[in-house]
Amino acid sequence: MRIRGGLQPMLARPVDHLPVAEPGRDAYRYEPKFDGFRCLVTVDDNRGVQLTSRRGSRFNEAFPEIVAAVFDYLPPGTIVDGELVRWADDRLDFVALQRRATAGSRVAGELARSEPSHLVVFDVLETAGRDLRPLPLAERRKILESLFSTIPAACPLTISLHTSDAAEALLWVEALVPAGVEGLVIKATAGRYVGGQRGWWKLKHRDTAEAIIGGIRGSLARPTHLILGRYTASGRLQVVGRTGPLPAAVRAEVGTALTVADEGHPWPDRLSLTWGRDPQLYVKIRPLVVVEVTVDVAVEHGRWRHSARFVRLRGDLRPSDVAPPPR
Numbered sequence: 001m002r003i004r005g006g007l008q009p010m011l012a013r014p015v016d017h018l019p020v021a022e023p024g025r026d027a028y029r030y031e032p033k034f035d036g037f038r039c040l041v042t043v044d045d046n047r048g049v050q051l052t053s054r055r056g057s058r059f060n061e062a063f064p065e066i067v068a069a070v071f072d073y074l075p076p077g078t079i080v081d082g083e084l085v086r087w088a089d090d091r092l093d094f095v096a097l098q099r100r101a102t103a104g105s106r107v108a109g110e111l112a113r114s115e116p117s118h119l120v121v122f123d124v125l126e127t128a129g130r131d132l133r134p135l136p137l138a139e140r141r142k143i144l145e146s147l148f149s150t151i152p153a154a155c156p157l158t159i160s161l162h163t164s165d166a167a168e169a170l171l172w173v174e175a176l177v178p179a180g181v182e183g184l185v186i187k188a189t190a191g192r193y194v195g196g197q198r199g200w201w202k203l204k205h206r207d208t209a210e211a212i213i214g215g216i217r218g219s220l221a222r223p224t225h226l227i228l229g230r231y232t233a234s235g236r237l238q239v240v241g242r243t244g245p246l247p248a249a250v251r252a253e254v255g256t257a258l259t260v261a262d263e264g265h266p267w268p269d270r271l272s273l274t275w276g277r278d279p280q281l282y283v284k285i286r287p288l289v290v291v292e293v294t295v296d297v298a299v300e301h302g303r304w305r306h307s308a309r310f311v312r313l314r315g316d317l318r319p320s321d322v323a324p325p326p327r
Contacts, residue, residue, distance in 0.1 A: 007040055008195030009054050009081055010123075012185055012202040019186055019201060020166045026189050029137060030169030031122055031160050033182045033202055035092045036085035037101065039119060041070055043078045045129070051084075059084065062101045065112040066119050069156045074147065077129035081193075082121035082160070092180030095300055121148070122160035122185075125193055133193040140193065164189065177205050182296055204306075206294040210314060210322045211240055213258065213289045214267060215282045220258060222251040226291060227271065227282060228308065230325045237266050237287055238325045241295065241304035242273050250310065257313055259286045290317040299326045 021027035038054040049070045051059035060067050063084060074080065086097040096115050103111055124144040125133050132140050141162060148159045163169055169184055183204040191199055211228035214237060218224030226243045246254060261284040270279035293308035302325040 007042065007052060007079070009038055009040055010193050010195055010200060011198040012200035013198040015186070015201045015203055018166055018170065018184065018203055021164075026138070026164050028166070029141070029162060029164055029187045029189050030166060030172075031162050031185045031187070032172055032176055033185050033204070034083045034085050034120055034160075035094050035180050035182050036083040036097055036120070039066075039082055039084045040125075041074070041078075041080045041082065041119070041121075043070060043074050043076055045076050047071060047076050059101070062103065063112070063117055064109060065116055065156055069119070073151045073155060073157060075128065078127045078147070079125040080121045080144070080147075081123040081125060082119045084117055084119055086115060086117045088115070090179060094180070094305075116156060118156045118158055120158055120160050122162070123193060133195070135192070136190045137187050137193075138189050173205050181205075204296045206296050206309070208292060208311065209295050209308075209326075210290050210292055210317060211308070212237070212287045212319045212322055213254075213285050213291055214239065214265075214287045215271065215284050216258065217273070217280075217282055218251070219255070220260060220283060221255045223255055223258070223283075224251065225273070226254070226310065227273065228291070228293070229267075229287060230322055231319065232324055238302060239267065239271060240302065240325050241293075241308050243293060243310050244307040246310050254291075254310075254313065257289050257315070259288070260284065261286045287319060290314040290319060290322055295326075302326060 019028055039059060040052045042050040049067050051063060051066060053059060086093045088096055097117065100111050100115060100117060124140055124147065127143060132143060144159065151157055161172060173184055183202060186201040186203065211230055213226050214229035215227035216223035224245055228241045229237045230240045232238050265284040267284060270281055272279045292311040292314050294311060295304045295308045296306050299305065304326060
């Protein structure tokens with residue numbers, strides 16, 4: 001099978017509101033945004049299976065049960081797009097998924113039995129060697145549903161929820177957010193699949209939360225980013241996240257509320273403020289000021305995995321009023 005145009009996933013750009021079609025028009029399709037690993041699956045003409053990450057890394061050794069299921073149920077000459085997820089205790093478990101991805105081939109089989117994963121498939125790029133990417137999404141979805149019509153429910157391959165009803169999609173989000181679903185992916189019904197382009201949209205569910213400012217980037221007079229903490233049950237100030245860049249209009253206002261910490265500040269001199277990055281210097285702040293932020297649902301090791309958005313200072317709240325770290 002020849003992979004036409006290279007194997008790149010189609011991407012989504014963030015939006016702050018849900019695009020809704022005019023009455024009587026089928027302009028958009030909506031799908032849950034799962035908290036997992038993006039995965040392109042190729043079955044070549046000889047039934048060889050390749051699981052590939054968004055950045056081109058190989059997943060075969062880490063997820064052997066998915067390789068086996070693809071071999072058993074998807075025909076030669078097929079490429080599908082989906083999300084690797086791990087369900088545990090009725091919710092998505094991203095930490096366990098990371099453990100699967102980094103454990104190494106020596107223990108992959110053991111983890112496949114003790115922490116099995118699923119592949120949620122939401123698009124098909126080729127089947128029987130036919131390039132489907134130029135087809136409208138609506139037609140590709142029908143072909144995908146046909147591919148899954150004979151796959152048993154107990155299989156680790158599953159087809160994603162999919163609707164043209166925006167109200168139904170919003171109900172999904174409300175129902176599935178407690179399970180770790182991040183929001184919605186919105187796609188044009190007539191849209192083609194163009195690898196590497198941001199031709200879809202993503203709307204993340206975000207909650208309002210409070211946290212304590214424990215550090216900043218930038219200057220005290222005009223901080224650019226806030227480093228956020230919460231007290232654990234034992235009284236330890238734990239880092240729970242960081243904001244994105246503060247709006248220029250509020251930087252001075254926030255700065256006037258802050259005081260540089262004394263030597264008793266509990267955090268180290270350097271912190272890793274972005275996942276996978278080296279620890280960086282920052283300005284320690286006396287943990288007295290509470291801030292309201294919006295955060296998405298993804299949590300990892302007691303921290304919000306994505307940056308929070310500043311909403312306002314909460315001068316009416318004390319640090320003791322803030323909830324413990326997220327779980």
